[in-house]
Structures are given as structure tokens and as C-alpha cells.
Amino acid sequence: MSDREHLCFEETKIEKIQRLRERGVTIYPYTFDRRDSIAGIRERFSEVGHEKSEEEVRTAGRVYVIRQHGKTIFADIGDAGGRIQIYIRKNDLEEEEFDLFRQYIDTGDIIGVVGHPFRTKMGELTIWVDRFELLAKSLCPLPEKFHGLKNVEARYRQRYLDLIMNEETCRVFRTRSRIISLLRQYLFERDYLEFETPTLQPIYGGANARPFTTYHNYLEQKFYLRIAPELYLKRLVIGGFDKVFEIAKNFRNEDIDTNHNPEFTMVEIYEAYRDYNDMMNLTEEIITCLVEQLHGRPACTLAGRDLDFSRPWRRISMEEAVREYAGVDVYAHSVDELRSFARDHGVEGYEAAATRGEFLALLFEHFAEERLVQPTFVHDFPVENSPLAKKHREKEGLTERFELFIAGMEMANGFSELNDPIDQKARLEQQDAKRRKGDLEAQMIDYDFINALGYGMPPTGGVGIGIDRLVMLLTGKDSIKEVLLFPQMKTTAPGQNGPEPQEDGGEE
Structure with a gap:
């Protein structure tokens, strides 16, 4: 597979880099004195008027939108704190510098700007640019619309974009x-x-x-x-x-x-x-x-x-939750009755369940979980699926x-x-037996951990x-x-x- 097939580089942008280098422009400089974040500028100059502020700002960001109007250029640049408009006027820059922006700066490029904040007639906070510097040339195109990348799979695969x-x-x-x-x-x-x-x-x-x-x-x-x-x-x-x-x-x-x-x-x-x-x-x-x-x-x-x-x-025991949402009292029925109930209601995994405790966990997951919308603690789980929890101090067959x-x-x-x-050793041995029979989620025996417990854990x-x-x-x-x-x-x-x-x- 060639580079062309899996790289997004645009030939026109590569050509621009070559021409910029011929003009002596540094394409990827090492540093820029960025004294002001865009969020900081927005906060400090929230009350600025139509006249240029006397205070100079130095900021940098990615170019998102460029609007050219003859001898003036408006653009939007952004950083992690937001975006701001910049205003470039030919009369304020050397002609070569203005032409450099007009011909070679594209959306996606990262630039540094020095200038003075003011507010346009439309009321938008803007930086009147005295000079700018190219800090990184983007070779890959941004999506044409600046509202955002919407393709869900592309968003996950190319999180940077x-x-x-x-x-x-x-x-x-x-x-x-x-x-x-x-x-x-x-x-x-x-x-x-x-x-x-x-x-x-x-x-x-x-x-x-x-x-x-x-x-x-x-x-x-x-x-x-x-x-x-x-x-x-x-x-x-x-x-x-x-x-x-x-x-x-x-x-x-x-x-x-x-x-x-x-x-x-x-x-x-x-x-x-x-x-x-x-x-x-x-x-x-x-x-x-x-x-x-x-x-x-x-x-x-x-x-x-x-x-x-x-x-x-809310706090509710697992047994109470199953009674409420499944309408069945697990400990009032035999395992065979619970198996029939689970089969009739399409409960996954019921074939492998062999105890009331295992059916309690299965029925809870099937009937109750998705219905617990408001914050709810479900407590007192069966010992069969809680190998690291202490046995309940009052309820036989359950854990805390x-x-x-x-x-x-x-x-x-x-x-x-x-x-x-001793109890931990027995429970992990039960887990290991399940694992050896093909339960890929069962736990191994960690004898060093059991030894550690042997020294006493409060x-x-x-x-x-x-x-x-x-x-x-x-x-x-x-x-x-x-x-x-x-x-x-x-x-x-x-x-x-x-x-x-x-x-x-x-x-x-």
C-alpha cells in the first residue's frame, strides 16, 4: 500500500511548503512567545470598544476560517480555550508579508499573531494584527464546514481531528x-x-x-x-x-x-x-x-x-429487587422451579445456574438492572458470585x-x-475449579495473596x-x-x- 493511499497529505500544500522554503520562510519554527491565551484575551478585553486597545497581545492558534476582502483579511483562530477573530490589513503589513498570508496560509495552519484587540461594528471581539508568524503548516485538509466533524466513526478513529x-x-x-x-x-x-x-x-x-x-x-x-x-x-x-x-x-x-x-x-x-x-x-x-x-x-x-x-x-437488597422487578421470591422456590421461570422469561445463562444464589444474580441482571434509574445501592449479593466479599453477618448464603x-x-x-x-483459599479454589472447566471469567488462585492474608488484614x-x-x-x-x-x-x-x-x- 502506497503512502498516497493512507496519508491525507495534499499535493498543493506540499508545493506551498516548497515555495515558502524557497522564500526563506521557516515552516516549523521551534518556539513562539505566546503570552496570551484566547480565553484570557476574551476575559481581559470583554469591555473593549471599537477603537484599538493600546495594549498589545501575543497569541497563537489554528486557523479555522479565512475570509478575504481585497486588501483586508478576516480569519478565525482557535486554541483549547476557544476561538477569536483576527483582522489583517494590507496597509499595516509589508506587502510581502500580506501576500504571504493571502497566498500560503490555509485553514488548519497554526499561526502566531501580535496585535491589539478591538471590537468590530458587528460587535465581535477581534485582534487587529500588526504581524504574524507561521508556526506549523497543515498538510491535511480540515472538513470544509467549520461546524464540526460529525461522522461518528471518524470522530472516534481520528480523535485529534x-x-x-x-x-x-x-x-x-x-x-x-x-x-x-x-x-x-x-x-x-x-x-x-x-x-x-x-x-x-x-x-x-x-x-x-x-x-x-x-x-x-x-x-x-x-x-x-x-x-x-x-x-x-x-x-x-x-x-x-x-x-x-x-x-x-x-x-x-x-x-x-x-x-x-x-x-x-x-x-x-x-x-x-x-x-x-x-x-x-x-x-x-x-x-x-x-x-x-x-x-x-x-x-x-x-x-x-x-x-x-x-x-x-435508595438502598435495596438484591433479593428485594428481584421480588419487586421480577415478581418472584427466589428463596421460596426450588432450583427446578427457578430454572423453568428463567427459561420461560428468556433469561440468558440459566442453563448453567445450579443454586438459588446463582439464579438470584441472573434474575436481578435480567429484570432489575436497567430499571434502576435514580441512584440506587443494591446490596447483599450471593456468595457464589462474590469470592472476595465477606459472608453476611446475618444472612446465610449472602455476602456483604x-x-x-x-x-x-x-x-x-x-x-x-x-x-x-482459610475462607478466601476455599473460595478461590472454587473459582479455579470453574476456570479449569472452561469458565473464562473465573479467577485464579493467588497463593501469595492468601499468604498475605495469613499475616492478618484488619x-x-x-x-x-x-x-x-x-x-x-x-x-x-x-x-x-x-x-x-x-x-x-x-x-x-x-x-x-x-x-x-x-x-x-x-x-x-
Whole structure:
């Protein structure tokens, strides 16, 4: 495949570069004294009038629109903080410099400008340019319409172009950065310590998921990309750190849909001498705080649904949720009766279920999950699908585990952490037996972790909160790909990143 087939370079722009170099113009200079951001200029000169300000500004940005009118040129340039109009008049520049802009500057180029703010007769804040400098020549064309890149697949595959063209996309990822910053600040202020645990692990664990596998050549050993940092963070609690967290990239070899991506971000938090009730309270406090910081009130909208985060949030046991949404009391029926019920209602995976606890989890997922729109904690999960959670102190066959659901999505998962090494060994052995029989999501036995528990872990509460879904929630997006800068996509052809960007067809 030739370069021409998978590069977007335009021959006319390459020719312009050659002619500029012949004129002695530096096409890609090393630096520019950019003293002012566009957002800063807009704020400082919000009251400027029609006369040029005496104050000089120096800014830079990408050229988005050029409007030539004989001896004058108007253009829009932009940076991460927005866009601003510039005004270039032939009488103010040397003729060669004016002609250079008129003939060689294209949309997509990055330029630096020096000038004075003023407001046009139409009331638009504008920089009256005294001089400009080409900082980077764009070889690839921007979509013709400046309203934004609309082709969804192109937006995901060429996120850099999406960020260039769509201010809404920039807003989402600025908000994502702020959410993570606020989350860290919240935990730091409460004396949690942030740690980093291994991404490459010789034994995967901490969740039920199929891992990605790799090989370490030097150690001559198979490794796994982590599916969760849980077992390493618990080692830190055993070591004496009472309040720990990690904002971690996790990897699970699973399907891709609007709520799932194989590479995703979570925060996992552990605190000694706490239980799952405390972690529900902490989760509620963190998310409510973030909603109020970003929206100014305990409410937001996701996919057209108004969500109320006023505390306290609803709490319901899994057993109660199944009675409410499926109309069946799991523990009042035999396994055979539950199997017939599940078959009649099209519940996926019922053939493999062999206990009431397994049917409880299946029926909850089928009937209840998507109907939990307002923030709801579902607690007391069956022991069969909670191998790392402590057995319930009052309810036989259940564990002290919870999940948080908002807008039908699981947002968080927490436990009273299992700290009995003998019980943990037995549960991981059950998981390993399932794995050996072909359950690709069952966990391995981590004997070193069991040994660590043998030295004693204090009573501990833990919770993991999905960062990507939290960003979806707080930015009002209904697909996880909208909040991931570079989501996984199937390669369309060797050496190609996807289709050419499509213009939106709107009017300028």
C-alpha cells in the first residue's frame, strides 16, 4: 500500500511548503512567545470598544476560517480555550508579508499573531494584527464546514481531528480531567494515600473477567494485563496503610458496547476498620460532591433522564429487587422451579445456574438492572458470585457486597472485604475449579495473596468506581466512546485508521 493511499497529505500544500522554503520562510519554527491565551484575551478585553486597545497581545492558534476582502483579511483562530477573530490589513503589513498570508496560509495552519484587540461594528471581539508568524503548516485538509466533524466513526478513529473541530468534544475531556482532579483532591483531603500497583501481573484477580495475555521474554513467563488492582491494594492494607486508593487502567478481554470498553479506568479505594455500609456512604458522598461541583446542584441529566442525587440514596437488597422487578421470591422456590421461570422469561445463562444464589444474580441482571434509574445501592449479593466479599453477618448464603446503579448502569462495586485466609483459599479454589472447566471469567488462585492474608488484614471496606461511566454521567453522554480519547476500534485495513472525515453538510 502506497503512502498516497493512507496519508491525507495534499499535493498543493506540499508545493506551498516548497515555495515558502524557497522564500526563506521557516515552516516549523521551534518556539513562539505566546503570552496570551484566547480565553484570557476574551476575559481581559470583554469591555473593549471599537477603537484599538493600546495594549498589545501575543497569541497563537489554528486557523479555522479565512475570509478575504481585497486588501483586508478576516480569519478565525482557535486554541483549547476557544476561538477569536483576527483582522489583517494590507496597509499595516509589508506587502510581502500580506501576500504571504493571502497566498500560503490555509485553514488548519497554526499561526502566531501580535496585535491589539478591538471590537468590530458587528460587535465581535477581534485582534487587529500588526504581524504574524507561521508556526506549523497543515498538510491535511480540515472538513470544509467549520461546524464540526460529525461522522461518528471518524470522530472516534481520528480523535485529534475531533478535538480540532468540535468544541463539545474538548469540553467533555476538560470535564473528565477536572473530575479526576476533584476526585483526587477529595481523597487527599481525607488522608487517603495514592499508590501504583502492577499492570503486568503473573496471576490475575480481583474481578471475574477474561484477561489479556502476554509473555515476558526475559523471565520466560506468561503475564496478564490486570483486570483489577484489588489484591495488590489489599496487600498494602495488610502492610499497614489504612487508607489507600489507585486510579488504575484495567483491561478485560470482553465485548465492546455503549457501556464497556476493554481498556477502562477505575478508582479503587480501601479503608481499614470500615465495612460495606461505610463504603456506600463514601461512594454517595464522592459522587454527590462531584455532581454539585460540576452542576452547582445535586442533579444532572443523562440520555434525557433527569437524575436526582439528593441524599440519602435508595438502598435495596438484591433479593428485594428481584421480588419487586421480577415478581418472584427466589428463596421460596426450588432450583427446578427457578430454572423453568428463567427459561420461560428468556433469561440468558440459566442453563448453567445450579443454586438459588446463582439464579438470584441472573434474575436481578435480567429484570432489575436497567430499571434502576435514580441512584440506587443494591446490596447483599450471593456468595457464589462474590469470592472476595465477606459472608453476611446475618444472612446465610449472602455476602456483604453492594453495587451502585444509576441510569441503569453499574457505577460502583464494593465489599466488606474478606479477610479470613482459610475462607478466601476455599473460595478461590472454587473459582479455579470453574476456570479449569472452561469458565473464562473465573479467577485464579493467588497463593501469595492468601499468604498475605495469613499475616492478618484488619476489617476493611473497599469500593471500585468506574471513572469512564462517571464521566458519561456527569457530561450527559450515552456512549462510553464519547468519554474515551482513543477507544478501541476494529482496524479497517492494514495501515489505515479508518474512513476519511465527512463534512456535516451544514451552512456556514
